[in-house]
Amino acid sequence: MPLTRNPQQFPSDKTGDALWQMQQSGDQLQQPREIEFSIAFSDEDAAAQFAQFLLLQRQKVMLRDEPESAEPVEVLVWVEMEPDHQQITGFEDLLLQHAKPLGGKNAGWGCFGVKA
Numbered sequence: 001m002p003l004t005r006n007p008q009q010f011p012s013d014k015t016g017d018a019l020w021q022m023q024q025s026g027d028q029l030q031q032p033r034e035i036e037f038s039i040a041f042s043d044e045d046a047a048a049q050f051a052q053f054l055l056l057q058r059q060k061v062m063l064r065d066e067p068e069s070a071e072p073v074e075v076l077v078w079v080e081m082e083p084d085h086q087q088i089t090g091f092e093d094l095l096l097q098h099a100k101p102l103g104g105k106n107a108g109w110g111c112f113g114v115k116a
Helices: 014-024 042-058 085-102
Strands: 033-041 059-065 073-079 105-111
Touching: 014 085, 033 042, 033 085, 042 059, 042 073, 042 085, 073 085, 085 105
Parallel strands: none
Antiparallel strands: 033 073, 033 105, 059 073
């Protein structure tokens, strides 16, 4: 019997769609895991300033070059959490609150699946 999508848990947006696909593939969404968030910048100095802010907040971060992109520098940050729509979008909003004044924008998130 197919699962029925709960719009409260899996809203109709990119994050909700990704989480729903994870759920349907058998992922144990209640299991915390490291989730990678990506914030894209067009300016390396701004990316470094944002990464330094995250480091001072004791976050695990890395800068990565994306030379083919319009925003050629990404700041990656890893956070341990359950893959939950509210937690993920809340953290993306928090990142954007600090990245946007520096010209940064959210470029997505990802994680490894956890099967039963």
